[in-house]
Amino acid sequence: MLELPEKLRFLVETMASVQNQNERVQMLLDFAERFKEVPEQVAQRPFPEQNRVAFCESEAYVWAEEQPDGTAKFYFAVENPAGVSAKALAYILDRTLSGVPLDQVLRVSPDIVMAIFRQNISMGKGMGLMAMVQTVQKLASDMIRNKHQ
Amino acid sequence: MAEVLDREVLDKGYAHPGAVVSTQWVADRLNDTNVRIIESNEDPLLYPSGHIPGAVQVDWTNDLNDPVKRDYISREAFEKLMSRIGVTPETTVVFYGDKNNWWATYAFWVFQLFNHTRAAVMDGGRLKWQKEGRPMTKEVPQFQPTQYRAPERNDAQIRAFREDVMEHLRNRGRLVDVRSPEEYTGKRLHMESYPNEGALRGGHIPGAANVPWSRAANPEDGTFRSADELKEIYLKEQGLNPKDPVIAYCRIGERSSHTWFVLKYLLGFENVKNYDGSWTEWGNLVNVPIEK
Numbered sequence: 001m002l003e004l005p006e007k008l009r010f011l012v013e014t015m016a017s018v019q020n021q022n023e024r025v026q027m028l029l030d031f032a033e034r035f036k037e038v039p040e041q042v043a044q045r046p047f048p049e050q051n052r053v054a055f056c057e058s059e060a061y062v063w064a065e066e067q068p069d070g071t072a073k074f075y076f077a078v079e080n081p082a083g084v085s086a087k088a089l090a091y092i093l094d095r096t097l098s099g100v101p102l103d104q105v106l107r108v109s110p111d112i113v114m115a116i117f118r119q120n121i122s123m124g125k126g127m128g129l130m131a132m133v134q135t136v137q138k139l140a141s142d143m144i145r146n147k148h149q
Numbered sequence: 150m151a152e153v154l155d156r157e158v159l160d161k162g163y164a165h166p167g168a169v170v171s172t173q174w175v176a177d178r179l180n181d182t183n184v185r186i187i188e189s190n191e192d193p194l195l196y197p198s199g200h201i202p203g204a205v206q207v208d209w210t211n212d213l214n215d216p217v218k219r220d221y222i223s224r225e226a227f228e229k230l231m232s233r234i235g236v237t238p239e240t241t242v243v244f245y246g247d248k249n250n251w252w253a254t255y256a257f258w259v260f261q262l263f264n265h266t267r268a269a270v271m272d273g274g275r276l277k278w279q280k281e282g283r284p285m286t287k288e289v290p291q292f293q294p295t296q297y298r299a300p301e302r303n304d305a306q307i308r309a310f311r312e313d314v315m316e317h318l319r320n321r322g323r324l325v326d327v328r329s330p331e332e333y334t335g336k337r338l339h340m341e342s343y344p345n346e347g348a349l350r351g352g353h354i355p356g357a358a359n360v361p362w363s364r365a366a367n368p369e370d371g372t373f374r375s376a377d378e379l380k381e382i383y384l385k386e387q388g389l390n391p392k393d394p395v396i397a398y399c400r401i402g403e404r405s406s407h408t409w410f411v412l413k414y415l416l417g418f419e420n421v422k423n424y425d426g427s428w429t430e431w432g433n434l435v436n437v438p439i440e441k
Contacts, residue, residue, distance in 0.1 A: 022289075025194065025197050026197075028194055029194060029197055029198055032194065032198065057191075058192075082190070082192060082195050082247045082248075082275075083192065084192055084194040084195050084198050085192050085194050088194065121193070121210075122191070122209070122210045125191060125192060
């Protein structure tokens with residue numbers, strides 16, 4: 001796996017160190033419960049298609065708001081109430097990639113999804129969650145491109 | 150199937166009413182040691198986030214699929230699973246889950262490969278249970294391990310392999326493609342909002358009727374439609390005959406297990422099989438016929 005921003009690396013290493021399946025599940029559930037949806041001042045329903053994560057059946061949406069220091073604050077919405085894994089990942093991505101230099105965000109491998117969820121995810125579900133990471137990276141990439149225009 | 154029939158379900162006119170139980174039937178048996186409630190979902194984190202009290206989780210990936218090859222678990226693994234969840238051959242297992250019981254019927258189907266016939270699906274699944282404000286818990290129950298002796302897995306009765314589909318085609322047998330119209334026509338290689346899990350060609354198996362699986366469910370509460378409504382769809386609209394052999398398929402055999410259940414237990418089709426290789430196999434095979 002490519003280098004990871006510090007907070008994300010710490011989280012991935014922590015998850016990897018937890019051998020007990022139930023403990024890992026509890027950690028992921030805790031992340032999902034802490035998930036906060038995109039605030040109304042950033043986006044309102046109906047959410048625009050352009051912010052929707054392709055191939056994510058949990059109907060996840062992502063937004064990026066540029067910060068004064070040139071980094072991004074990422075926001076998420078998960079419309080499927082049963083999308084517990086998507087909510088957990090949204091919380092993780094916000095907490096570990098918001099405020100991180102954009103070039104570091106671009107170097108994150110979507111494989112972190114498998115490292116985080118491990119056996120708690122099927123192939124199809126894993127691909128949908130990886131698409132959340134890729135959408136975050138696309139928004140970061142757009143932000144970099146806009147800066148250079 | 151459930152031995153004590155459910156009045157609420159009987160009114161729906163199904164061919165095998167013991168295969169379905171209502172949420173009330175389950176609520177009345179939360180402490181019945183002869184009944185084991187099993188939750189199966191697409192997202193394995195859903196069960197630990199809250200489930201019916203006393204329910205166990207059976208995960209389609211970790212518990213029902215062979216860990217190496219594309220197949221289902223062996224007899225030995227099934228026996229271990231049943232022992233772990235405290236099921237004996239006399240236990241009635243009741244499946245429920247999210248997405249209109251899509252994964253619950255998939256688990257039900259796998260259990261039938263091992264002939265555990267004391268089985269039913271809770272009508273409406275997780276959605277209806279929650280809508281009715283019934284109790285949920287995060288407590289994971291522990292059961293005394295059982296000694297469960299299962300027969301060898303019998304695929305012949307309810308599972309179709311690609312050779313069976315070829316033979317079925319030669320015999321001009323009926324097929325039901327339960328995917329979305331976009332997948333059926335080849336416009337998409339995967340379900341909307343889902344990733345492509347590897348099909349190289351789009352379209353459908355020649356002659357297959359397209360009846361998206363979810364048409365068999367009421368969207369507001371996930372319950373199965375009544376027998377009359379289902380007959381309207383499968384018999385009248387599609388011209389299927391309950392006496393004819395039918396094969397259902399989708400992408401990897403999960404959505405089609407829902408249709409398999411509907412045809413076999415709710416409408417009484419005598420010979421219906423689920424082709425679990427489905428489009429991820431057929432759409433990759435060399436030189437097989439495909440229609441768009």
